[in-house]
Amino acid sequence: MNVVGFAGYSGAGKTTLVEQLIPAFKAHGLRVSVIKHAxxxxxxxxxxxxxxxxxxxxxxxxxxxxxxxxxxxxxxxxxxEPQVHHLLAELSPVVDWVLVEGFRHSDLPKIEVWRADAAQPVCYPDDPYVVAIATDEASRLPVPTGLDRLNLNAPEAVRDWLLSQGNRFEYLAETYLG
Incomplete structure (x- = not known):
């Protein structure tokens, strides 16, 4: 299974993006599970x-x-506080992708979701697990970065970027759970 986190502050659009990605993945015949931090x-x-x-x-x-x-x-x-790796172990192993919403401080590869008008700080400068940023205005990111910038309003493009990354998101439980 492939696992990707979606991190960011409240109001950034994480839930909306995950909600839009589910049918985008399903349209490619892929089975999707979601873990949501409450x-x-x-x-x-x-x-x-x-x-x-x-x-x-x-x-x-x-x-x-x-x-x-x-x-x-x-x-x-x-x-x-539940550990995301223990929650992943609870899921069916036949799933293709797991979209993890929240768990901002986890060691999963993640996409930071950031809206320019939300006036929230960014995580990517201090989080080595952020692999890309989904944003509505990449030109307004407060800290320069070489990370890939994805259009927050184009879920199919985000899906295509994830699929193009190959094994980067492959989850090996034994790496995390020993």
Missing amino acids: HHRFDVDHPGKDSWRHRQAGAFEVLVASDRRLALLREYEREH
């Missing part, structure tokens, strides 16, 4: 549903499966 408490089931009731009763994990869908809910006994 900074706040979130829920995917609803009060009164069986899975919610099981979690409320104290289950560590609840796996809900049907003939169309599978969801695994895990309650951490104490707060801890």
Whole structure:
């Protein structure tokens, strides 16, 4: 599988770009998974549903499966920051690409998403894992760089750039998980 991160500050357009890349990859017959980092408490089931009731009763994990869908809910006994490599190990190995949104400080190769009008700082000068920048105005980047600059508003071009990079994004779990 190939793995690429999308990093940047809130409001830069990471979610929109990932959302647009999914059908762009699928149009090429590729299977795509997504890992999304959430900074706040979130829920995917609803009060009164069986899975919610099981979690409320104290289950560590609840796996809900049907003939169309599978969801695994895990309650951490104490707060801890999930490691992206452990999350990648949870995914199906038959996927072609994993798009990782967030996990800005991970050691995955990543594309920084930056909007000129968002007035946010950039990560690429200090992050050796940033391999390209997706932006709406490359001429307004605050720090000169030799990194590839991708058009944030052209998801097919971003997909084509990713596909052209060959094995650069190939993920070898043993490299990270030992």
